[in-house]
Amino acid sequence: MTKLLIISTQPPYVSSASQDALEAALAASNVGVEVTFVFSQQGLYQLLESQNSTYLQKRSIAKQIKALPLYDIEAIYYVKEDMTELMLSSHALTSTAKPIDTDVLQQLCAASNAILRF
Amino acid sequence: MKKFLIFVTRSPFDSLNGQTALSFCKAAIALGHEIEQVFFYQQGVQHANVDIQPTSGEKTMLSQWVAFSEQTKTSLNVCVTASIKRGVLSVEDATDIQSHSNVHDAFNPVGMADYFSVLNTRASSDVGSLVCMQF
Numbered sequence: 509m510t511k512l513l514i515i516s517t518q519p520p521y522v523s524s525a526s527q528d529a530l531e532a533a534l535a536a537s538n539v540g541v542e543v544t545f546v547f548s549q550q551g552l553y554q555l556l557e558s559q560n561s562t563y564l565q566k567r568s569i570a571k572q573i574k575a576l577p578l579y580d581i582e583a584i585y586y587v588k589e590d591m592t593e594l595m596l597s598s599h600a601l602t603s604t605a606k607p608i609d610t611d612v613l614q615q616l617c618a619a620s621n622a623i624l625r626f
Numbered sequence: 627m628k629k630f631l632i633f634v635t636r637s638p639f640d641s642l643n644g645q646t647a648l649s650f651c652k653a654a655i656a657l658g659h660e661i662e663q664v665f666f667y668q669q670g671v672q673h674a675n676v677d678i679q680p681t682s683g684e685k686t687m688l689s690q691w692v693a694f695s696e697q698t699k700t701s702l703n704v705c706v707t708a709s710i711k712r713g714v715l716s717v718e719d720a721t722d723i724q725s726h727s728n729v730h731d732a733f734n735p736v737g738m739a740d741y742f743s744v745l746n747t748r749a750s751s752d753v754g755s756l757v758c759m760q761f
Contacts (some may be wrong), residue, residue, distance in 0.1 A: 538739050626635075
């Protein structure tokens, strides 16, 4: 099975990058590609439980992330070092994503057939 | 020999990204490699937009892609979901909303799943020879 790694590095709503990454993940999973989704750098802001997109009239990024397992995307991670750097707490982030170290990210990169970075 | 899947994500005017992708494609072919397809996603869909007017004296990226595709028979695929949101309309999408289509004929409007199914079938049949490049 083809392994695709998607790395989402941008905060939600300020650009289309976070939405584009999620749509790419769903399309890939839909045709049987094994998707691993990693949040890194400012992409971790997408995982904040307390986000509210009502004012922006945009679909909630957090809700879409939580729905990923329904589409067979269960390997969802964030880079622990980036969490520390952004002074975020794991309690503030959705539990759908699990923490990994940068060396695990390197292993995931090496084990993937393709990588897309948004 | 490698087969490359090219993924273009930035618009032709705001970024040099597409130009770099095209130069890469030409260089790869010159060295005997193959370009499986060029896929346009995110703002990259603007490469297919016939309504974009060049600054005088400059060559458009569109004309360069069309010439490249004609010479090398490389497929140029543009993501329909990403493009409709950015005002780049295929004939079908334009008909639905009674507007004009502005995707160049040389570009195929496809679903993103098409791109990933190529990745799926190719990667399983010849592992290691397929390389995805994101620009």
